[in-house]
Amino acid sequence: AQSVAQPEDQVNVAEGNPLTVKCTYSVSGNPYLFWYVQYPNRGLQFLLKYITGDNLVKGSYGFEAEFNKSQTSFHLKKPSALVSDSALYFCAVRGSYSSASKIIFGSGTRLSIRP
Amino acid sequence: DAGVTQSPTHLIKTRGQQVTLRCSPKSGHDTVSWYQQALGQGPQFIFQYYEEEERQRGNFPDRFSGHQFPNYSSELNVNALLLGDSALYLCASSLGTSNNEQFFGPGTRLTVL
Numbered sequence: 146a147q148s149v150a151q152p153e154d155q156v157n158v159a160e161g162n163p164l165t166v167k168c169t170y171s172v173s174g175n176p177y178l179f180w181y182v183q184y185p186n187r188g189l190q191f192l193l194k195y196i197t198g199d200n201l202v203k204g205s206y207g208f209e210a211e212f213n214k215s216q217t218s219f220h221l222k223k224p225s226a227l228v229s230d231s232a233l234y235f236c237a238v239r240g241s242y243s244s245a246s247k248i249i250f251g252s253g254t255r256l257s258i259r260p
Numbered sequence: 261d262a263g264v265t266q267s268p269t270h271l272i273k274t275r276g277q278q279v280t281l282r283c284s285p286k287s288g289h290d291t292v293s294w295y296q297q298a299l300g301q302g303p304q305f306i307f308q309y310y311e312e313e314e315r316q317r318g319n320f321p322d323r324f325s326g327h328q329f330p331n332y333s334s335e336l337n338v339n340a341l342l343l344g345d346s347a348l349y350l351c352a353s354s355l356g357t358s359n360n361e362q363f364f365g366p367g368t369r370l371t372v373l
Contacts, residue, residue, distance in 0.1 A: 179361065181364075186366075187366055188264070188350055188364035188366045188367050189303070189364040191362065191363065194361055235302050235303070247305045247308075247318060248293075248305060248362075250295075250304070250305075252302045253302050
């Protein structure tokens with residue numbers, strides 16, 4: 146069965162410091178991985194995805210994520226955090242084994258950037 | 261170019277009633293997916309529509325049904341509402357059913373009393 150875990154409910158980082166939001170997954174076949182961000186009272190916004198190719202994926206707003214197959218992880222990173230990055234972040238995964246596999250979202254990590 | 265739109269933004273119903281939520285996809289998109297997001301949780305996949313047919317379905321009872329129209333817009337219907345159906349209902353559109361990213365609407369907040 147597919148699953149995705151975001152082990153941290155909340156991550157607190159000072160502005161200007163690097164940030165990491167963790168995500169691990171379990172799927173059949175090769176994973177298709179996504180990160181989304183959700184601001185208060187808004188829908189989810191797409192940040193980046195990994196389908197195949199380079200393990201380091203660059204996305205919107207200066208975010209990047211590193212795919213690690215051996216550790217089944219897809220952590221979201223940013224070299225220098227901004228206060229405006231404060232939001233709820235979701236990792237999502239879909240397996241490639243079956244075309245009927247569904248996208249599964251993690252429970253979310255609340256990122257708080259202090260000035 | 262309008263993004264994904266949903267209506268209404270808020271809705272209050274009582275137990276046992278029925279509700280219909282509506283979604284218009286982003287221009288050029290032909291696939292619509294519906295999600296339920298309970299407070300403090302990630303979105304849970306309800307179902308996906310493509311070419312006016314339900315293509316995939318999550319672990320939701322038959323009380324949840326949907327429809328896609330020829331213009332790609334979609335409706336989510338929930339019958340016999342339960343208190344536990346209170347949530348933010350998100351619609352997402354994409355191009356095809358492959359792994360193109362989904363664009364989400366702002367959601368409809370449903371409260372069941």
